[in-house]
């Protein structure tokens with residue numbers, strides 16, 4: 001499965017988003033973390049800013065919605081032109097209906113799991129989504145350490161996808177760097193979010209290339 005690199009702009013300079021998006025033009029997606037200060041104890045940006053990001057980003061936009069009531073709010077991000085819209089399984093009331101609505105609106109649908117949320121209750125949902133996001137840190141902040149204990153869940157998610165014969169991407173997000181990306185890839189992830197590892201580098205393009213090479217093994 002192809003390696004997909006989606007740098008997180010959470011570690012970018014929020015006063016210069018257009019310039020910061022330009023630094024990751026060699027990536028596959030721009031990962032945009034939407035936090036509402038309720039689902040997670042942090043607040044980032046919302047729909048009006050994502051609408052503008054979609055217009056100026058050199059790469060498709062991968063939104064990660066760390067918000068309550070995604071059933072109500074997530075479709076707006078698809079309507080805004082986000083290529084991928086990922087909602088949290090813990091927050092959605094009707095995840096199948098929501099995933100279908102996102103796809104109907106032309107977006108890839110993703111479902112995210114916090115580190116402590118098992119994948120097994122959501123296996124039936126895999127047939128309805130394009131991606132499962134296994135969080136490898138507790139969502140809310142950039143710059144945290146990769147939780148090694150999530151590796152078995154990545155393996156179980158990938159095994160379930162293969163057993164069902166599905167074409168579903170497995171994304172990892174949190175603490176992904178040159179030091180951790182190979183373990184995540186070996187466990188079965190193919191979509192890699194990296195915030196501080198990319199934006200903390202003077203050479204973002206070089207770092208993206210390095211991560212791509214390491215993940216490809």
Ligand code: DX5
Pocket residue numbers: 008009010011031033064137138139140141142143144173174175176193194195196197
């Ligand atoms: C955390 C966000 C991540 C964050 C990752 O809740 O979902 O996307 O930007 O940052 P790093 O790569 O620095 O761990």
Ligand code: ZN
Pocket residue numbers: 008031032033064173193
């Ligand atoms: Zn994220």
